[in-house]
Amino acid sequence: MIGLVDGNNFYVSCERVFKPSLQGVPVGVLSNNDGCVIARSQELKALGIAMGTPAFKLEAQVRRGELFLLSSNYELYGDMSSRVLEVLQEFSPDVAPYSIDEMFIHLDGHQTNECLEIGRSIHARVRRYTGIPVCVGLAPTHTLAKLANHAAKVDRHHRGVCLLAGDDAATRGVLQRTPVNAVWGVGRRLAERLAAGGIKTAWELRCSDIKTLRRRFSVTLARTAMELGGTPCLDMNAFDQPRQRIMTSRSFGRATGAWADVQEAVRHHAQRGAEKLRAQNSLARAVLVFLNTNRHRRDLPQSFPHVVAELPYPTQESRQIIATAQRALRQAYRPRYRYMKAGVMLLDLVDAANYQMPLLGTPPDAAESTRNRQLMETLDSINRTMGHGTIAFGLARRQAAWPLRCGHLSRRYTTRWNELLEVST
DNA sequence: TCTGGGGTCCTAGGACCC
DNA sequence: TCTGGGGTCCTAGGACCC
Numbered sequence: 084m085i086g087l088v089d090g091n092n093f094y095v096s097c098e099r100v101f102k103p104s105l106q107g108v109p110v111g112v113l114s115n116n117d118g119c120v121i122a123r124s125q126e127l128k129a130l131g132i133a134m135g136t137p138a139f140k141l142e143a144q145v146r147r148g149e150l151f152l153l154s155s156n157y158e159l160y161g162d163m164s165s166r167v168l169e170v171l172q173e174f175s176p177d178v179a180p181y182s183i184d185e186m187f188i189h190l191d192g193h194q195t196n197e198c199l200e201i202g203r204s205i206h207a208r209v210r211r212y213t214g215i216p217v218c219v220g221l222a223p224t225h226t227l228a229k230l231a232n233h234a235a236k237v238d239r240h241h242r243g244v245c246l247l248a249g250d251d252a253a254t255r256g257v258l259q260r261t262p263v264n265a266v267w268g269v270g271r272r273l274a275e276r277l278a279a280g281g282i283k284t285a286w287e288l289r290c291s292d293i294k295t296l297r298r299r300f301s302v303t304l305a306r307t308a309m310e311l312g313g314t315p316c317l318d319m320n321a322f323d324q325p326r327q328r329i330m331t332s333r334s335f336g337r338a339t340g341a342w343a344d345v346q347e348a349v350r351h352h353a354q355r356g357a358e359k360l361r362a363q364n365s366l367a368r369a370v371l372v373f374l375n376t377n378r379h380r381r382d383l384p385q386s387f388p389h390v391v392a393e394l395p396y397p398t399q400e401s402r403q404i405i406a407t408a409q410r411a412l413r414q415a416y417r418p419r420y421r422y423m424k425a426g427v428m429l430l431d432l433v434d435a436a437n438y439q440m441p442l443l444g445t446p447p448d449a450a451e452s453t454r455n456r457q458l459m460e461t462l463d464s465i466n467r468t469m470g471h472g473t474i475a476f477g478l479a480r481r482q483a484a485w486p487l488r489c490g491h492l493s494r495r496y497t498t499r500w501n502e503l504l505e506v507s508t
Numbered sequence: 509t510c511t512g513g514g515g516t517c518c519t520a521g522g523a524c525c526c
Numbered sequence: 527t528c529t530g531g532g533g534t535c536c537t538a539g540g541a542c543c544c
Contacts, residue, residue: 114512121512121544139510155512182515182544270542301518303542321516330514337509379511426513488510 084198086188087220087228088171088205090164091236093184094122097163098153100214101496101504109150113138116334116487117154154489158471160184162497166213174205179322187225187322195248202244221246225317226310229267230257230285249313258286258311268307273300285311325363325434331356332426336488338377340421345374346412350477352427353408357401358466360429361459366397366438368431370404372411377423386422388415396447397433400455401462404429405476470499 090096094112099105109127111120120127120136127150132141144150164183171178177189188205190198202219209217220232227247234257235245247254264274266285280299282288289311297305306316331352335344349372360367373389392411394403408427447455466473494502 116512117510119511135511137511142510185544268542272541301541303518326515328515332513334512377511424512 084190084193084195084221084223085225085228086190086198086202086205087181087225087232088167088186088188088209088217089220089232089236090167090184091216091218092122092124093164093215094155094160095124095127096215097160098156098493099124100163102493105151111141111150111152112155113152113491115155115489116336117152117490118334120152121155152491154492156493156495158495158498159493162495163213163215166497167209167215167217170209170212171205173208174201181322187228190221195246199244199246202246206243217243219244223249223313224310224315226267226307227254227313230261230265230311233261233265255286258289259284261285263288266307266311268303273304276300325365325432326359327432329356329359329365329367329429329432330426331359331428332373332424333487334424335422338380338421338423340418342416342418345416345422345425346409347477348425349408349412349427350405351475352425353405354401354475356427356429357399357404357459358463360399360404360432361463364399364435365432366399366435367394367404367429368397368433369393369429370407370411371428371430372408372415373426373428374412374415374420374422375424376420384420386417386420388417390415391430397431397438399435400459401476 095105095110098110098112105124107126108124109130109132110124111127111132112122113119114121117138119138120132120134120141123132123134130150132150138152141150141152145152160183164180168178168180168186171186171188175188175190177191179187179189181187190201193201198221202221206217206219209215218232218235220228220230220235221244222228222231227249231245231247234247235241235243238245245257247257261284262274263269263277263282263284264271266288269277269288277283277288282291288308291308293305293308296308309316333348333352335348339345353370369391371389371391373387375387376383376385378385390411392407392414394407398404462474494504496502496504
């Protein structure tokens with residue numbers, strides 16, 4: 084049996100743990116740069132405010148005190164997520180994080196009834212230990228577990244835990260009540276095409292002929308339909324594989340055409356990317372740098388250049404990656420545009436543990452590689468213990484345009500000593 | 509004035525091989 | 527009336543996920 088544990092309105096819930104005054108009121112968490120709403124409390128959803136609503140459209144309501152908007156605090160959410168993960172590991176050794184707020188937990192060797200009991204314990208214990216409310220969906224396949232979780236969220240009588248055995252009347256009832264676009268793997272486009280063919284519910288998708296789905300749509304949709312029928316088609320181990328590419332990008336706080344701004348931003352993103360690369364122990368063979376102007380400003384000239392530059396040899400070393408990113412940036416940059424966003428992607432990743440450096444070419448000699456590796460390890464360990472960005476290559480100027488706007492940032496209560504919650508009596 | 513930041517997989521089509 | 531019949535690799539673009 085597979086369980087899917089999903090935090091309810093996760094970002095909002097993280098904020099509420101440390102600020103109880105946010106309970107029961109409409110709260111939204113904003114994207115980076117305080118751009119648009121990416122997480123909503125139940126009360127905010129009830130006001131009819133859609134996901135992705137730009138923050139500036141809500142200013143009046145914020146001023147009147149009708150709702151509260153917070154900047155996103157990923158350091159806090161990431162730490163709360165790992166706490167939830169630790170609680171789940173008390174129930175099973177086989178837990179696979181799927182996203183910051185969702186985890187698959189594999190419960191092998193239990194009867195169906197026992198699984199339901201475990202689900203209820205998970206529901207209660209995560210709430211008690213971390214303060215985060217979660218829903219639990221249980222089923223024989225990943226796709227059904229997602230659907231069970233969805234049912235647990237929308238249908239109060241499940242009380243946060245829903246088990247779909249796969250072939251009973253209860254499963255059938257839930258599938259018949261679920262619109263097809265709520266199925267994992269069916270987005271807006273597919274839902275439109277399916278509706279045109281008369282398939283509107285999860286149940287109708289499940290009952291469709293697999294070969295026809297394969298022919299008219301794709302192998303992915305055929306697998307989804309099989310999973311809804313209780314036949315596992317997704318690889319259990321696929322969720323904790325190392326990334327095949329690593330992207331780091333940000334919007335600028337304000338649009339800028341200045342070389343110094345884009346150059347600093349790209350240097351920053353290249354370093355952050357290299358850090359992620361080392362965290363999963365991969366080597367990159369190429370770097371892609373891109374710049375975007377502001378698409379929403381139709382009155383300004385637009386440009387979305389990207390340039391790929393090969394690294395001299397597969398590496399995870401920051402200086403090499405920074406230098407190559409800068410080389411690519413010099414090709415991409417044109418001074419006459421006002422850029423809104425810059426990013427760095429690390430491509431063609433290989434596993435560092437199994438990679439054999441070519442005998443010919445330009446890799447550094449053994450002594451130099453060892454020094455490089457020690458330098459990077461030291462850098463990472465300092466940044467890990469003292470916080471991101473404690474030491475870095477290159478200084479950021481004051482007044483730079485690229486740092487983010489985040490006007491409503493909460494404290495990093497659980498990861499920074501100087502931001503601990505204070506209690507007074 | 510102001511609209512996020514990551515990822516994955518699949519398919520079609522072209523280039524190229526024998 | 528009637529194009530050969532396989533392959534592989536790469537890329538772009540679309541669709542999906544959170």
